[in-house]
Amino acid sequence: MRNVELQERTKKFALRIIKIVGALSRNLTADVLGRQTLRSGTSVAANYREACRARTKAEMISKLAQVEQELDETLLWLELLVESQLVPVHRMGRFTARN
Secondary structure, rough: HHHHHHHHHHOOOOOOOHHHHHHHOOHHHHHHHHHHHHHHHHHHHHHHHHHHHHHHHHHHHHHHHHHHHHHHHHHHHHHHHHOOOOOOHOOOOOOOOOO
């Protein structure tokens, strides 16, 4: 059941990324940062689903490492969007909170 729950959470994460990127203003900086954010943010869900279909434990671990890398990259893009003032911090909610 945990796989299904995380699949749903990563899908919701991807949908939030899509909405944030879709709301960006249209300029070169926002377009470049938005594309990068969209690619890495939506790949989290796809890569997690691949990990769930892994044939071996080693394959699963490798794919989960990719999920972690994509999440970290997405966090960077989200931080840049906020720090460059392209997205107000209140729109990010828990995305940029580090605990």
